[in-house]
Amino acid sequence: MTLDSKVPSGPIEKAWEKTRFDLKLVNPANKRKHTLIVVGSGLAGASAAATLGELGYNVKCFCFQDSPRRAHSIAAQGGINAAKNYQNDGDSVYRLFYDTVKGGDFRAREANVYRLAEISVHIIDQCVAQGVPFAREYGGALTNRSFGGAQVSRTFYARGQTGQQLLLGAYQALERQARAGTVAMYPRTEMLDLIVIDGKARGIVTRHLVTGEIQTHFADAVILGTGGYGNVYYLSTNAKGSNATAIWRAHKRGALFANPCFTQIHPTCIPVSGDYQSKLTLMSESLRNDGRIWVPLKKGDKRPPNEIPEAERDYYLERRYPSFGNLVPRDVASRNAKAVCDEGRGVGETGLGVYLDFSDAIARLGRHVIEERYGNLFDMYQRITDEDPYQVPMRIYPAIHYTMGGLWVDYQLQSTIPGLFVIGEANFSDHGANRLGASALMQGLSDGYFIIPYTVGDYIASNKFAKVDASHPEAQAALACVRQMTEKLLSIRGKRTVDSFHRELGKIMWDYCGMSRNAEGLKKAIGEIRQLREEYWQNVNVPGSDDDINQSLEKAGRVADFFELGELMCIDALERNESCGGHFREEYQTPDGEAQRDDEHYSYAAAWGYRGPGNPPDVYKEPLEFHYVHPSQRSYK
């Protein structure tokens, strides 16, 4: 299989315009004759479903939560980037494009990134029109703040709840269509398989999480906006329910999975406090605008932070990266935090933490300014840790946050299965090996509001669709597959809980495929994961039955997929003999400890194909060409 990215020839500035013109259209009167399935109701899914509904398609939208408004996009705090240049500080579409390609350490597809930057300005317009209450100046204009990896202020925000407000905008647009009858909403319904008929994605198999009913749904195209897979690590900033099941099962039906090892470790999270810990809480990157990160100069300095004099503190980011300082990109900030902790200079009881100190900012700007900018984040920190960040510095440590990898898609966001489109975090396309802060919201909404409505239309207009229903052998086979797995999980009745396996898997992944990786560790991890997976299928205990709410059963299916995906992540990390962005292989670093890329051999996206249980996956390579932003050693010094 050769991977055709479908990027149009010609100048990058015209690529999307040209593509849009070349895409075929569906007659308005014909749109309602076509059913489209959207799985997921986060920023990408909800915006896609709402927009496709507005256009007149017959849309069915699925989410596993009790309401589409719960999707985890809601938890994004800091903001959304757009190249509006409202601050007159030198921003432009080209600069946002440049920053994103460079921030992604030259492992993203240039044309996709350019389009993202181009569309960013329309997203802000659309969201404001929907009533998203972005922060404003007294004169009524929108205000901005800066974020890591950029030297301009292009981030729009709504206090520390930007994701919530953007998602509610998309959710409200979705509910408007639900009321208008163009979108049928299926909450508490989880996709468990993809139905592929005659080589095309034609439907899904779902399990209803209240009644346990397993059903088939059919459509002319299937759009997955089901988010990332950070929960492979058990402890992450993702919601507890976030999972990879939809994309993983689509992968097993033939969709290639690209760059699975590209995961993002967010530098500012509240450190782990005990074994019972169920998730990690993010503190928005925006805090790095005013907070200064430091550790004691001396190893094992146990004095309280306020008693450590200025001269005995090491503001290591400001020292090492004078031009970006505390605003270096996430991968760089995380790696440096790990390095100082590994040296024995970490703070807090576990020694796995660094200070994020606001005392200078409070002295300079006054407490009320800090309160207005970050009040809700400070409150959240205090609720969790019982410490007052206005008085003592916050303690933070990196945590798994986002996954840049995902199903491979072409420029039109179509996977390698015709009719299967993948949007938002679930695809691999725009962030390369490291995502810049405030770019995830931008990508989700760009895909959903502004790209998928065009590209799905082209697919619908270019294909004929035979009528299919549940009696089709492929549908029956997928149904049987799901039933069999459900029965199997319920029948093992072993000795260990699902969570205990998940925790153990997470620890393997964090230790060997986390912030830094090496060949030996990755090989070891692959062996351990296989062993643990084997035990899982012999010894897991899933109580209850399949005909009512059974949260253990829901988790069990998702964890089964995490085992397989975790192994693929390690295989991918092992195969990529270079360091880039969030993928840091200890063997490949510059003399001063920065990531050392190998453009000669690894300037490609690795797209993996599933070859059945027990067989090693195939790898297909999409070469990445850079005509505009020339790959260089990324420097933030």
Place this chain on the structure above:
Amino acid sequence: MKLTLKIWRQKNSNDKGAFVSYPMGNVNPDMSMLECLDVLNETLTERGEEPVAFEHDCREGICGSCGFMINGVAHGPERATTVCQLTMRHFKDGDELVLEPWRAHAFPFLKDLCVDRRAFDRIIAAGGYVSVSTGNAPDANAIPVGKDIADQAMDAAACIGCGACVAACPNAAAALFTGAKVAHLSVLPQGKVEADRRALAMVAQMNEEGFGNCTNIGECTGVCPKSIPLQVIARMNRDFFRASLKRRDEPATTITPVYDWKVKTQ
């Protein structure tokens, strides 16, 4: 520390249900209420019993999934805190915590601590939006919005739709929830255009769902994890009365609440 969790266990709406007491030996004061339930559920599973079903997702207090009564108070004793962020240090060694689900006619019971809150989605679907399709928007700075107005809108828009306001209200009213969306949108110039229609439609759907009437008691704002102010209800009432007096629009239509979960496939 040691605690006793007295939890409402009920398999489904046909089951009778009862409180069951679970003594907890090793509660770490730093863990959250939900992590405490995780620990209990691990033990129950190991013992071969069914774990307690409870709603949760983000565990950062923003998705609105979680919520139950603790000793009669929605989301427990800490103000402006959801149960996922309520740490056990707020309780004393030896305390008994009584956990039960939201109880309201418009929130049909599902299992243990879970209820059906789809009524909220239907209220939003009735008019909780600005009718602007994708592609229709002017430049974001074309209409200035004063900072005070944007802040007011944001205060109301912070609602997470958890349902605590309904559970706390002696009338099981949804006025704070509905008012929050009305207030968020109708103060903004973008949302003012259809403020009348919105207030009429959302109130009509709220009534159709079987929520009680608001009698200005204020329990709702007291338990609200986002401290949505009571003024949003006044705003909703004002918009509603003004719209009713104008009688410019057709009477608002409603949709019939659906309580079962039978999935339609076609």
